[in-house]
Amino acid sequence: MTSKFRHDPIPFTDAYGRKCLKVSLDKKGLQYAVVRETDYHSVRRSGATGVWCAHVVHGKPYVRTNLPTEGGGYVLSMVARIITGAGKGSAIYYVDGNPLNLLPENLKWGKGCGKRNDLAVALSAKEAKDAVGA
Numbered sequence: 001m002t003s004k005f006r007h008d009p010i011p012f013t014d015a016y017g018r019k020c021l022k023v024s025l026d027k028k029g030l031q032y033a034v035v036r037e038t039d040y041h042s043v044r045r046s047g048a049t050g051v052w053c054a055h056v057v058h059g060k061p062y063v064r065t066n067l068p069t070e071g072g073g074y075v076l077s078m079v080a081r082i083i084t085g086a087g088k089g090s091a092i093y094y095v096d097g098n099p100l101n102l103l104p105e106n107l108k109w110g111k112g113c114g115k116r117n118d119l120a121v122a123l124s125a126k127e128a129k130d131a132v133g134a
Helices: 037-045 079-082 118-133
Strands: 010-013 019-024 032-036 051-058 058-070 072-077 090-094 108-113
Touching: 019 037, 032 037, 032 079, 037 079, 058 079, 072 079, 079 090, 079 108
Parallel strands: none
Antiparallel strands: 010 019, 019 032, 051 058, 058 072, 090 108
């Protein structure tokens, strides 16, 4: 029987002594993203509190999550863009070629064709929500 819920992130210490997490991307726990614990919590604090999933594009699984928007809806956003703060007109590059590796030494960004700044979307929605609750 398959669980309806995702597995909790699995903590581990990497080769550099950093606290990291393996974050489940599917209900069966077959696919995981690797991220520093601090980056995982930063993404959550930004307002991106949905589950993480693998969204396959051109045969590669990219880590995505639902991000609330100011209008009360959601948009599917790349976790790597939230972590790096990559803005509109930029692209994320994965140094080792693995888009499930979200460790800082693997995430580089530069000129590209990004259509939005996912971190700005998250923070804008969070500020709007906080203003309503104040």
